[in-house]
Each structure stands twice: as structure tokens, then as C-alpha cells.
Amino acid sequence: MLKLRLATARARGAVAVVELDGRMARAAEWRQALARLGLAPPEPGSAVLRRLDCGAGLVDEVLVVGREPRLAELHPAGAPPMVESLLLLLETLGFQHARAASCEERAEEALVAAEGLAGARILLDQAQGALRAELLAWPALAPDVRELRRAALLERARVARMALGPIVVLVAGPVNAGKSSLVNALAGRSAMLVSDQPGTTRDLVRTRARLGPWEVEWIDGAGWRETNAELEREGQRRVAQAALECHARLWLLPHGAGSAPADAIALRSRMDEVADRPPGEDEGGVCALDPAEARVRVRAILERELRLPAEPWPLAGGPSALWDEAGLAWCRGLDTTVEPEALEASVRGWLDGASDGRAH
């Protein structure tokens, strides 16, 4: 069988890497498929630039890299239409998309789209076997110790999911509280319209930016006030909806504003306008005019409220982690009280992709 795998993200890039795997195919099949591209099987360790000679529409020059006998890479230009047309062409030549099966292959597949260093580190550690080593140690442990290890793994998964990002943070509060100004300050760009007119923001506006090591999606929206204006109420409904899907909700309270809803994080805003503040009184407040300080404060608040470590992940020898919903669901549902042999069989089944704990 001839296999095909896009090893780079499905996104715009300078180059893309398409892996061609003929190790499960007969040598003649491999040679013929490459010949139809105008290529000879590349020598392992070689890299040559070739024009694909197959009358294909968009595919032009590719770097052909030989990795092993019958394992090669094509590096076309990374424009998505070029990559898609190359993949289609390869399919017509009999290459089939390889499905990531083992836990390590699944981590490698996810790694392609990782955002940020910590996220990449987590997935790389799992691609190199950290999760396999952890799970295969469980059968030899006493059932109560297995439970402790599972709890620790699930807790690490929580942090891993945040490090993989984005952490979704809704900035809410009364009209004119300075929500849009704060999001602009945190994002480091003027993503939101700001004015002294109450009710400036109507629709939800999302913007992505890093906060220290964390990738955050900031959501700004309509401010809170009593109103009969249908458009504004719809904006407020959208904010209420966003509150259900975010990881944290900051509720800005400018000077003189009331209190925050119980499940939101109260944060005093426009702090520079508060005159005669007793020393220490500004603890916990922010001022959008000082973006650097606002970032430090909001980061500290989020790390405290979401129970995140200041450094998301060790950069060397990282621990095991689950990184997606399917893995979490499987781990939560695993019966760890069974005999060691049965536990090992379940664990191996999932690690090697035989069990149905995967989302497709």
C-alpha cells in the first residue's frame, strides 16, 4: 500500500512537506508511482529539486528528499492551493492518506498545528512516548496508587489544554467600563473601537494575542446597562452566551460601579481616574493607559483563578499529558480496578489506536 501524509499544517507556509511512504508497497509499485510523477526513487539522504512532469495544473517544482528506502518527502511551495492539488494528484496515483493510529502518531499529527512553545513541547513529549511510559506503568501499581496517578494525569491534562490554547477570556462589565480599551492594551493593538459614548461595542469581537506564555482569545462585547433598545439587548445576549463557553470572565468595575456577578472575576478598571486613592487601594485594579502593567496584572489574575503554573510546561524531559477530549474521555472512563493483564490490554489498545476512544 502507498501512503501519503501531509506533515505540515494545513495552512499557508513557505513550503509544505508531504510524506510518501511505500514501505508497505511492492518495490515495483513504488517505482511506477514515482515514475508517473517524473521521478526516480530518491536515494536515502539525498535532496534534489525537480519539476513534476505529470501535466498537473498547479504543481510546479518540489524538493524531493529521500529518507529511507521507499520513504520520501516532497516539499512543494506552501500555498494551500498548490498543496491541495499535489495531494489530489498523489491520490490519483494510488497514494492513500495515512491515518494516525498510535498515541505517538496522534501527538505528532496534533503537533503540526500546535501554537506556542509550550503546546509544541507537550505534544513532542507525547510523540516521544511520555504518555505511553506513564500508562504502561499503571498495571504494576496497586489500584489506589493507579487512581492517584490518574488524578495527576487529568490535572496535567487541564494545564496542558490551557497551554495548547487558546484560553478564552471574556471581558465584560458595564458600558464604558473600559472593556475595549483593556482588550486593546492586552492585545497590544487597536483591535476594538473605543469611545466615551456608552454602548460603543455591540457585537462580539474576538482577538487572539499572547499573554506571557499563554495564547489567549480575548472576547469583547456589549456593555451592561438597562436598555429597551433591541439591538443592544441582542448584543448583551451574545455576551451572556459567550460567558458559557469561555474559560474565564473578567468583569470590569470602573469607579462607582456596583459589584460583579458571583461567577465572574471582579477587576477594577480606569484606575488612574480614581483620585485620593489610599496607598495600596489600587491592588487588583487595572488602567488601560499602562498596557505593560495591565498585562502583568491580568496574567497574574488568570494564573491564580485558572490554577495555572507561571511556567506552563517544563522545557526538558516533560511529563506525560493527554491533550484532547477523546483522550480525556478515555482516561476518565478507564476501569483501573481490573487485573493487571486486563488493564494492560485496555491501555495498549488505546495507545495503539485499536480501541474506539478516538474522535474522528
Ligand SMILES: Nc1nc2c(ncn2[C@@H]2O[C@H](COP(=O)(O)OP(=O)(O)OP(=O)(O)O)[C@@H](O)[C@H]2O)c(=O)[nH]1
Ligand atoms: N483615563 C482612562 N480612560 C479610560 C481607561 N479605559 C478606558 N478609558 C476611556 O473610557 C471610555 C470608554 O472606553 P471603552 O474602552 O470604549 O469602554 P467599553 O467598556 O468598551 O465601552 P462600551 O463598548 O461602550 O461598553 C473611552 O473614552 C476610553 O478612552 C483607563 O484606564 N483610563
Ligand SMILES: [Mg+2]
Ligand atoms: Mg467597548
